[in-house]
Amino acid sequence: MKKRIVRAMVLGALAAFGSACAEGSPPDGDGGAGQGGQGGSASCRKADDCSPPANPCEAAICEDGACAAAPVPAGTPTPEQKPGDCVVQQCDGAGEVIPVAENSDVPVDGNPCTSDVCTSGIGSNPPVATGTACGDAGSICDGNGACVECLTAADCPGSDTTCQSRTCVMGGCGVDNAAAGTPLPSQMPGDCTKTVCDGSGGTSPEVDDSDVPVDGNACTADVCAAGSPSNPPLALDAACNQSGGKVCNGAGLCVQCNAGAQCPSGVCAAGVCKAASCADGVENGSETDVDCGGAGCPPCGVGESCLVPADCHGGLCTAGLCQPPAVVATSPADAATGAPVTSTVAVTFSGAMDPATLTAQTTVGPCTGAVQVSTDGFATCLGFAAALPVMSGNGAVATWTPSPALSYGTTYRVRVAATAKGTDGTALAAAYTSSVGFGTATPPTSAPCSSSVVISQIYGGGGNSGATYKNDFIELHNRGGTSVNLAGWSVQYASATGTTWLVTNLSGTLAPGGYYLVQQAGGSSGMAMPASDATGTTNMSASAGKIALVNATAALSGGCPSGAKILDFVGYGTTATCFKGSGVAPGASSAAQSTQRLAAACTDTGDNKADFATASVAPRNSTTMASACACAGDITANESDQPYELDFCNVQSPVSLTVSAAAMTPVIYGRAYEAGVTEAADASAALKVEVGFGPANINPTTQSGWQFFPATYNAQVGNDDEYKGSFLAPALPGAYRYAYRMTLDGTRWTYCDLNGAGSGAGLSFEVTQLPALTVVP
Known part of the structure; x- marks a missing residue:
């Protein structure tokens, strides 16, 4: 109340003072401030002349020349404020200071783990949420207003290992070390060591010889020795089963073999079993000795092992050993009779021969050469058309053509010198001389060519084992001087005792002196036939049978047919039940022979026995040089x-x-x-x-x-x-x-x-x- 009275008084004095000043003369008369009376107000002309009032809610005024105080407007904050008390001191407009709630004036306590809060003018510092960062790296609030290192071990820096784990005790971070020797769960396999904890949170290696280095190789051992790993090779011939191998090679590889004895072929090269061959230095496969004999390999030499003659170069296998080559037959054969005077002379050896060692003389005279033919005990010998023979039979048969030709009714002996050699250079074990010799046929008793087309050659061994040719055949010859049309003709065959005749029809024209080849059934052995002039499917016997040349195509009947339609007839072999003349023609004794009409197929006495002989088969066809017969000669x-x-x-x-x-x-x-x-x-x-x-x-x-x-x-x-x-x-x-x-x-x-x-x-x-x-x- 006193403050308001005083204030009113002051304001009244200031107003009076102002009025006096307004009239232009200060009250003291000297334009300066007057002396105030005791307890009186100072004089002024404006508010700045007045001293500020002590009340912060009042402002000095000059009113009527006197200084006075007036309340400032309500809401004016006072100069003096207390920070963080959640209030602001301000004037109420009546000169009084009053507190007003101010929630932005929070009580800052400087704790990162508490909040600074004003609520309706009341300040507080409640704790922040648990886990709130405290500001320092790694610090965290505990929810009670305290900043700590951790709440759990996971809040601590770093990471856990097998050998060391983080701890959080009463907000402080620490570590817990695993006991020394604790093994790490992850280990390097096969290094012969084990990594364990050292008790200080670190690791250290420890020898573990059970941790062997497994290399997956069946031919090496997996070994640890005092912590040192190795894979030494297993012993030679240790069993294995990798990559197709069976035994270890002693150098750490699984191979098929280390020695020939471990292979079916007996040949081991670079750890691999090789197939048997003829150049592997081992007797294997079908070989009868090292790299020779058997199927597919060259023949063996003298003294080497054999099973059959074909295993030997010389073609002779005796008591399981190959022998030098030898003469096994001649053609005409030793002791043979009735050989045609047109015969060639052939020598069959036990194996392939070197033709250069089989030279013969080419002129009649004293005997020379490796192969000789003589009628007088080899005082003199025949000459041949060529010194070197024609080779056949895989090189085992050598054939020469006598020049001049053989004589009728004469015995010839054959001699082969020991200088004759096989293809491997091995000479005959001994010279060969025929013991009896072969005899030629006697001359015909009448002039040839009493008829024209005749059966000139019969071959039934075609395709048989040892055959020269693959097919049987019947050969015809025109002995006359004019061509003959064979259309409507046939050749017919019956077995030696048979009555059924198999027919092969003919066609074309047979020239004077010409030959005509009729191919028949065959087999797998022998060489291909020359081109045939007619073809049939008759399977003929090599040793005995009956052949008819017929000027018709109807099959004959009976075991011994007759009639004008049969132009020629040959019964051959001792069992033939029908023949022409006094007896049968001879049957072939091997698949390399045929039954042949004498004198280049010119002889025809009407007697099968006299007109035919056996000789090395030699088919002739229509392209063969004609051989005309002297039908009215001497x-x-x-x-x-x-x-x-x-x-x-x-x-x-x-x-x-x-x-x-x-x-x-x-x-x-x-x-x-x-x-x-x-x-x-x-x-x-x-x-x-x-x-x-x-x-x-x-x-x-x-x-x-x-x-x-x-x-x-x-x-x-x-x-x-x-x-x-x-x-x-x-x-x-x-x-x-x-x-x-x-x-x-x-x-x-x-x-x-x-x-x-x-x-x-x-x-x-x-x-x-x-x-x-x-x-x-």
């Missing part, structure tokens, strides 16, 4: 044992001649003896005598190519008639032979050589005994 009487063969004749002299080309030869003498004809003096009218010459490689008794000229009676010498003659020598220089020939009937001739020929005992015609004629320019 007949050889030598070795016929017929009455028309002279008892004796020879070339008397000279024993050889050398003349100039186209010059007349000197007189040549010859003698003849025939009982009941030549004993009487003077010439016999029954005897016709000729002298002639021909090439040295032609046999006048079995080949054409000689020329003969009449000779005249010269003298009676005992019971012999001696003749003389000469001729004009050929114009072409070269080597020739000359001879006499004599006949009793003008057709059938006895040919004469130097040492005598004829039907007399011990006499035979020999081409080696024909005198030489040398024609010089």
